Amino acid sequence: MTGTSESGTASGDEATVFERLFEHTPDAVLVIDSEANRILRCNDRACELLGYDRERLLALGPPDIHPHDYEVFEEFVERVRDSGSGFTAELSCHTRDGEVVAVDVTATTVRFDGDDRILAIVRDASARTKRERELRRRSAAMAAADDGVAVLDGEGAVVHANEAYASLFGYDDPEAIAGATWGALYANPDRFELDCRPSVAESGEWRGELTVPREDGDDVPVRASVTGLEDGEFVCVARDVSEERRRERRLTGLTEASRDLLAATDRDDVSRIAIRTVVDILGHEIACVRLYDADANELVRTVTSDAAAELVESALAYDLKSSNAGAAYRSGETVRNGSPTDEAYTDDPCRAEVHVPLGEFGVLSAFDREAPMGAVDVRLIELFAGVVRSAFTRAEREERLRTRRSELERRREELAAADRFNTLVTEVIRSVLRATSGAAVRQSVCDELAGSSLYEAAWIATVETRDDADAVTIDSSAVATGSFSETDEESFLTSPFARRLVRKAHDADTAVVERRRFESESRDEAESVADDESIAAAVPVACGRQRFGVLAVAGAEESGFAEATQSGLELLGETLGFAIIADRRRNTLIESDSVELEFSFESPLGDLSAAFDCRCDHLGSVTDAGDAHAYETRITHGDFAEIRAFLDDYPAVRECRLVERRGATCVVEITVAGAPPGLLAEAGFSLVSLHASDGDTRLMAEVPSDEDVTRVLDTLSEHWDGVELVAKRQTPTRRADLPVPIDGAAGLTDRQRSVLETAYEEGYYDWPRRHTAEEVAESLGIASATLHQHLRAAEHTLVSSFVDDERE
Structure with missing residues (x-):
């Protein structure tokens, strides 16, 4: 290497010294041609720092070494040219491995090969930079930390603190607590000497809970840690845990x-x-x-x-x-x-x-x-x-x-009550069957009901047709007066509540259940009987279309008036109605004298008899379907087409069908809307005959001699138009001990006898029937119409034998 000084060419010894310094200095040294942006010379330390071999490094220029801050490099070179030397810590170098290394650069201008060049001494500053960065980070972290941080001297006095630490004690400026001792800051002044210092000396750290007294009187709980430093000082990190304590109290309260x-x-x-x-x-x-x-x-x-x-x-x-x-x-x-x-x-x-x-x-x-x-x-x-x-x-x-349990309990109670009620109804029905008269039947029902565990009162009453709530007549009754506010039976039965209940069931023609409402004039009186409030129910006494009054019961037990019990009461009312009808029929049969009543009324068959000068005889009912009823009628007129055409003009006639024609006589099945003749049986009367001739329809019924004729007339007038009583005849009851002819069955064919015996064995003649005609016919393998033909022929033969024998 050849170097030059400002005065000229350097001597050989100086060149040798410069060469040694250049190659063996511990820092990287570069000679840079700033004009050509080339590296002219480098030492081994420069190659080691940048990661290149010498040949490769000399092929690079400053832009390759400082690609990310080349502008900073240019500004630095400009300053060195102007002043002859310079220093910067703002540059960093890119190594061959892509690593960025922070460096300190000291540069000066030198003569190199006769030209002005830049001699740059580059020192790796990454360690220092890292330390400075760490110091800045720690300082910034200390300043920005949410926790309070303070450096304490060996006696526990504050040397330095951040704002968070000062705020623990109510100060905004950390300088306000500089020099403050442990005892002046915390509520327990001896804690530092007795606890913190020994713990730090032993383990290097102390942690615990402290209390900071505030001027406003509120003590602040603080969680702190103290750590020892090498120079005998301490670092104290403290945190206000009052919010944490509040959250803990909240969580405990929430639990x-x-x-x-x-x-x-x-x-x-x-x-x-x-x-x-x-x-x-x-x-x-x-x-x-x-x-x-x-x-x-x-x-x-x-x-x-x-x-x-x-x-x-x-x-x-x-x-x-x-x-x-x-x-x-x-x-x-x-x-x-x-x-x-x-x-x-x-x-x-x-x-x-x-x-x-x-x-x-x-x-x-x-x-x-x-x-x-x-x-x-x-x-x-x-x-x-x-x-x-x-x-x-x-x-x-x-x-x-709970609802389900209550419902199950209620159902159990209802079932228990229903069982008790069913037992009661059974006993009532037995008493009805044992009774020998209608009055006895009524009284027996009342006694059984009022004497049961479900009710305290029972009565049967009839209601007059006029709109008078007091028009209620008591037929039979049984009342336990101790269970009600009234002092005697008559007072209870004639009370407004009892009369209204009977009237309401009569008018509604259905079961009625009501709680008693006391008509007390004073509040004290109402309160005195509040514990005696009761429930009552009333049902019609009925059989088919006939009404015979109202059956009423009263008591204090809820189970006696449940929904299932109400249907049982309705059944009891129907049973009582049936018993009354049966009693009337029995009276008709066993009375020594009976009355035969003959009525006339208007009917399509009456008009038919006048139109064709014929006679129409009722043979019996065939079927009932809702409000329509089919009857077999014998008409002494041979043209069925004329009969049907005539009856088609009457809205009440729903259908007319030919059953059979016998010469000039037709047997016709007529379906009409309205009440059937069978309603007489429902009312307890016996139908003797029903026919129409000369434009007049006549009905004859047999009733007990003590029967109210007006009631019979009213019953018929409810269903037919123009009903009039034509005749009333006292007739002796037919003897029940007619002699049985020895050869009564002699005229029967084998087939008639077989069909008759089978029908009898199958219960066809029982009441009620155990098997219908269709079922008996099916068991014999014949049609129902064939069964009827055999039975009628057999019955005709048997009846003829009785009647003929009696006449002889």
Whole structure:
């Protein structure tokens, strides 16, 4: 290498010295042609620093070494040219491996091969830079740390502190506590000497809880750690844990509240506990729970805190942001916001709000008057809302279980009552069967009912047709007067309540159940009998279309008036009606004398008899279907087409069908709307004959001699037009001991005898029938019409034998 000084060419010894310094200096040395941006000379340390061999490095220029901060390099070279030398710590070099190495560069201008060049001494500054960066990071971290950090001297006095440390003691400027001793800062002054210093000496660190007394009287809990330094100083890191303590208290309170919530039995209890917790534990005095009302399709405010109730009451237009609550419910996500600060909202009593959905149950809302709620506050409310939602789910499940248990208990009670009632009905029916007269039947029913464990009173009454609530006649009764406010049986049966009950069941023609309402003139009197309130029920006494009054019962036991029991009472009313009908029929059969009543009335068959100068005889009923009834009628007119054409003009005639034609006589099946002749049987009367001739329809019925003719006339007039009593004849009852002819069955064919015996064995002649004609025919393998033909022929033969024998 050849170097030159400012005065000229250097001597050989100087060149040798320069060469040695250039090659063996511990720093990288470069000779740079700044004009050509070339590296003219480098030593081994430069190659080592940049990662290139000498040949490759000399082929590079400064732009290759400083590609990212070349402008800084140019500015530095310009300064060196102007002043002859310079220093910079702002450059870094790119190595062959792509690493960026921070460097310190010292440069000077030199004469090299007769030209001005830059001699640059480059020192690796990465270690220093790293230390400085670390120091700056630590300093910045200390200054920006949320925790308080202070350096203490050997006696525990503050040497340096950050703002966070100063704020623990109520100061804004860290310089305000510089020099302050441990004893002056903390509530327990001896703690440093007795606890901290020995622990640091032994293990290098101390951790513990401290208390900072404040001038405002509030002690601040602090969690601190003290670590020893090499020079005898200490580093103290302290943190205000008052908020942490508050959160811990909140969490403890929420845990206790969660236990209370999960023990709540219904929605109201859950709502009350939730609001109490939000106010007392979470510290939000304005809160409310809104539950979804499916029927109204809206959120209904169920429970509110006292402050919320006052707010709603004092500000009528303020609705606790129900629209935001609805948005939370619909979206299933928390809705929160702080109130705007412009003048339009200066009257808003709340500064912040949060609405947390409670699943399908509703929304929990909390409000703050002072400032927006922090993320921690919102998170705690959300966590608590999850517990509330679980409590609602559990309460709903428990409520369903309670309802189910109550329903099962109610059903058990109903079944027990039904069993008792069924036993009672069985006994009543037995007493009805044992009774020998209608009056005895009625009284027996009343005695059995009133003497049971279900009822204290039973009576049977009839109602007159006039609209007089007092027109109620008691036929039979049995009353345990000690169970009611009345002092005697008559007072109870004639009370307004009893009369109205009977009248209502009569008018409605169905079962009626009512609780007794006392007509007390004074409040004291009403209260004195409040414990004696009873329930009563009444059902019609009926058989088919016939009504014979009302059966009523009263008592204090609810089970005697359950839904199942009501249907049993209705059945009992029908049984009693049937017994009355049976009694009347029995009287008709066993009376030594009976009355034969003959009535005339208007009918299509009467008109038919006049039109064709024929006679129409009722042979019997065929079928009943709703309000339509089919009868077989023998008409002494041979042209069925004329008969059907004539009857088609009558709306009451639904259908007319030819059964058979016998010369000039037709047997016709006629279906008509209206009451059948069988209603006489339902009323307890016997139908003797029904025919029409000369334009007049005649009906003859046999009734007991003591029967009220007016009742019979009224019964017929309810169903037919123009009913008149034509004749009343006293006739002796047919003898029941007719002699049985020895050869009565001699005229039967084998087939008739077989069919008759089979019908008898199958119960066809029982009442009620055990098998129908269709069933008997099926068992014989013949058609129903064939069965009827054989039976009629056999019956005709047998009846003829009786009648003919009697006449002889």
